[in-house]
Amino acid sequence: MKKIINKPENYVKEMLEGLYVAHPDLITYTAGDLHCLVTANKKEGKVGIATGGGSGHLPLFLGYVGKGMLDACSVGDVFQSPSAEQMLACTKYINSGAGVLYIYGNYNGDIFNFDMAAEQADFEEDIRVESVVAGDDVASAAPTKPGEKNTRRGVAGIVFVYKCAGAAADAMLDLDEVKRIALKACANVRTMGVALTPCIVPRVGKPGFSIADDEMEIGMGIHGETGIRRGKLEPADQIAEEMVVKILADIPFSQGDEVAVMVNGLGATPLDEQYIIVRKVDELLKKAGLKIHRYYVGEYATSLEMAGISISLLKLDEELKKYLDAPAQTPFFVQL
Amino acid sequence: MDATLIKNFLNTTAKVMMEEKDHLIEADSIVGDGDLGLTMSDGFTAASDAIKENPIQDCGKLLYTAGKAMSTAVPSTMGTLMASGLMSAGKTLKGKTELTREDILSLFDAFLSGVIHLGKAKQGEKTFIDGFAPGCDALHATADVQLKESAKAAADASMKGYLGTKGMLAIHGRAATRGEASRALLDPGAYVGALLFKGFYLSLE
Numbered sequence A: 001m002k003k004i005i006n007k008p009e010n011y012v013k014e015m016l017e018g019l020y021v022a023h024p025d026l027i028t029y030t031a032g033d034l035h036c037l038v039t040a041n042k043k044e045g046k047v048g049i050a051t052g053g054g055s056g057h058l059p060l061f062l063g064y065v066g067k068g069m070l071d072a073c074s075v076g077d078v079f080q081s082p083s084a085e086q087m088l089a090c091t092k093y094i095n096s097g098a099g100v101l102y103i104y105g106n107y108n109g110d111i112f113n114f115d116m117a118a119e120q121a122d123f124e125e126d127i128r129v130e131s132v133v134a135g136d137d138v139a140s141a142a143p144t145k146p147g148e149k150n151t152r153r154g155v156a157g158i159v160f161v162y163k164c165a166g167a168a169a170d171a172m173l174d175l176d177e178v179k180r181i182a183l184k185a186c187a188n189v190r191t192m193g194v195a196l197t198p199c200i201v202p203r204v205g206k207p208g209f210s211i212a213d214d215e216m217e218i219g220m221g222i223h224g225e226t227g228i229r230r231g232k233l234e235p236a237d238q239i240a241e242e243m244v245v246k247i248l249a250d251i252p253f254s255q256g257d258e259v260a261v262m263v264n265g266l267g268a269t270p271l272d273e274q275y276i277i278v279r280k281v282d283e284l285l286k287k288a289g290l291k292i293h294r295y296y297v298g299e300y301a302t303s304l305e306m307a308g309i310s311i312s313l314l315k316l317d318e319e320l321k322k323y324l325d326a327p328a329q330t331p332f333f334v335q336l
Numbered sequence B: 001m002d003a004t005l006i007k008n009f010l011n012t013t014a015k016v017m018m019e020e021k022d023h024l025i026e027a028d029s030i031v032g033d034g035d036l037g038l039t040m041s042d043g044f045t046a047a048s049d050a051i052k053e054n055p056i057q058d059c060g061k062l063l064y065t066a067g068k069a070m071s072t073a074v075p076s077t078m079g080t081l082m083a084s085g086l087m088s089a090g091k092t093l094k095g096k097t098e099l100t101r102e103d104i105l106s107l108f109d110a111f112l113s114g115v116i117h118l119g120k121a122k123q124g125e126k127t128f129i130d131g132f133a134p135g136c137d138a139l140h141a142t143a144d145v146q147l148k149e150s151a152k153a154a155a156d157a158s159m160k161g162y163l164g165t166k167g168m169l170a171i172h173g174r175a176a177t178r179g180e181a182s183r184a185l186l187d188p189g190a191y192v193g194a195l196l197f198k199g200f201y202l203s204l205e
Helices: A008-022 A084-094 A108-125 A158-170 A175-187 A236-250 A271-287 A318-325 B003-019 B021-031 B036-052 B059-073 B077-093 B101-119 B128-141 B147-163 B174-184 B188-204
Strands: A027-029 A036-039 A048-055 A072-078 A100-105 A129-134 A189-195 A215-218 A229-232 A258-265 A291-298 A308-316
Touching (some): A008 A027, A048 A108, A072 A084, A084 A100, A100 A108, A129 A175, A158 A175, A189 A236, A236 A271, A258 A271, B003 B059, B003 B188, B036 B059, B036 B188, B147 B188
Parallel strands (some): A048 A100, A100 A129, A258 A291
Antiparallel strands (some): A027 A036, A189 A215, A215 A229
16 A cells, blocks of 8 residues: 555544645634534525535545535545534534535435434424435436436535535525525436546555456446446547446437536546546537536546546536536635 | 343443454455444444443433444444434433333334334345344233343344345345345344344343
8 A cells, every 4th residue: 555644544634634724714623523524604594505425535525615615514434424423513513594405425324324413403403404315326326217216326426516506505595495406406417437446445455446457447436336347448538438428328418408517537547638538528518419518627526546537417507507607615616 | 120221231232242243244244344343343332331320310311322322433334223223212212210111112113113214124125124123023022921031032033033134135235236146145234133132131131
């Protein structure tokens, strides 16, 4: 294991200490617990938005706490859910009477803890909490039929959900409305990923799975969960095409629809390679008759030092476009 | 029967989980990510420690406090499910300083419904519930015999329930990704269910 760390067991704590040192104008913590990260600019009367999840995915999840996006994030150990208690502490801090919306990914540990935190917020604190679970990974399960529960994993597309819901809350919409916007963003976002190398959880010290030097896995999850297929590493254009085709087959769209596109590096893929993908994605989307409203390129949701990328599409209507375009300022996301 | 019963139950269960740690790790390494032995021994120890010296006599509050300690100590899937069970039992017994046989049945029933409420699993889906629910049923069926004897029947029934998970198809968690191949395996979560009744029985000895 080659990592720039001190003791593996201090990995998350020291990462958080660094973040608080670097961004005191935007974030702080509550309940005396570094893992309960909250905004330093609480806006009175606004619906609070909280997220949470395991560490190892920076800038996800905590990197989007700030102005115009999220108000709190409870931070777990690497790839592990934070506790309901930590979520509850964040909930109490960010509630200013308008209630709190939880937005998090579709993982059992997170679901159980957020459900429990929501129940405690109601039972112990009389805080109204609503939840939206993001599940945008096309590779992880078949599309949900009406009335069925979405079993897809949540991956990088959740950033779009944060952005739209965050802007809606910032515009002082009420809890039901903010939730509606979040659900709408969830329903219109799709992601596909590809992984080239495994990652090492610091406390484990060795790769969590193996993949040959000349191989890639299309659709692998952000913790190394099985994807759609494993095969020989292909040129960038072919990889981009396979992913875009799968996404477009999944998201109902018509000619002329507008989309926002995110090309996201998983941790060890340089920006150069991400832009090589962008070039091809642009060509494919235009050929499919879509209008591209804006691009987001860079690292938005990573998996430690995993090499690979993901592509997310958010299909827009006027409402989502308005909230996507609203300004925001967080440690990892600045939009004027 | 008073708060001592709750304290003894959790203390003994923590010891049982500690003794079974390696077995749980091994079983979970086959179907899950291998941390079940650690989370269950750490979790029940934290739950027990949180109330061991607690002067509160309210059995419900003690169980709720133990559940909160569990959820903070081990926020894993199983840790949170057990915390939900304890907190649900706590809500049911709130205000009671003396426990009747009826209350003890309610304790375990509420524990089960707390787990079901959070985990959304049903009996027969190869989970904790398949080890735990048969124990609850046995407690009800033997409600007229001496408590210790009834607890023994529950421990036996839940162990049998655990062994019955071989052959079931996994629907939840990582085991489910194995599909039909999951049938050949025993469910470690159901084993935790059986160990809870073992802990309860031993705590009465």
